[in-house]
Amino acid sequence: MRKITLLIVFFVCIGASVNAQTFKFGHINTQELVSLMSEMDSATVKMEAYRADLVETMEGMQNEYTTKYNDYQRKQATWTPAVKQAKEGEIQEMIQRIQQFEQSAQQEMQQMNQILMAPVYQKAQEAINKVAKENGMTYIFDISAGSIIYMDETVSVNILPLAKKELGIPAEKVAPTQRPQAEATK
Numbered sequence: 001m002r003k004i005t006l007l008i009v010f011f012v013c014i015g016a017s018v019n020a021q022t023f024k025f026g027h028i029n030t031q032e033l034v035s036l037m038s039e040m041d042s043a044t045v046k047m048e049a050y051r052a053d054l055v056e057t058m059e060g061m062q063n064e065y066t067t068k069y070n071d072y073q074r075k076q077a078t079w080t081p082a083v084k085q086a087k088e089g090e091i092q093e094m095i096q097r098i099q100q101f102e103q104s105a106q107q108e109m110q111q112m113n114q115i116l117m118a119p120v121y122q123k124a125q126e127a128i129n130k131v132a133k134e135n136g137m138t139y140i141f142d143i144s145a146g147s148i149i150y151m152d153e154t155v156s157v158n159i160l161p162l163a164k165k166e167l168g169i170p171a172e173k174v175a176p177t178q179r180p181q182a183e184a185t186k
Helices: 002-020 030-036 038-078 081-134 160-166
Strands: 025-028 139-142 156-158
Touching: 025 030, 030 038, 030 081, 030 160, 038 081, 081 160
Parallel strands: 025 139, 025 156
Antiparallel strands: none
């Protein structure tokens, strides 16, 4: 009987300590934070330059194809069957090369985007972690992920201003989607 009493007292104490523990919730729009970071601007510039190189190469390939195809259209009536077949083969090879280049270019763009964005997201995550620890947060929810269907702003703290401060982003700087319409059209 004494063991049962001790167990009951033990569970009551554990239950009381669990109920006494308070959780502090926070939320942030990580996409907004990342869009405000100077590293994002740098990554965007590098990505655009990379994309421009790929586009330039693709346009050169398409121009070459157009020239060969137009030449084929003009001269095909004068060619022997063997020459005509050889020219058609060249055109088909060019089409395949263009298609292969498009596929590899898309893959390269995705890889480059991941390479450039990984350190930006890592730095943002480190800032979020630091702010959460400094402010005693139990949970931080990323509202940009779209998985939160309800949030009580009186219980959850928006840590975006704190993360902006941690990253040295001016408090008045806002994401392009937050600018007033009149200001955005200037």
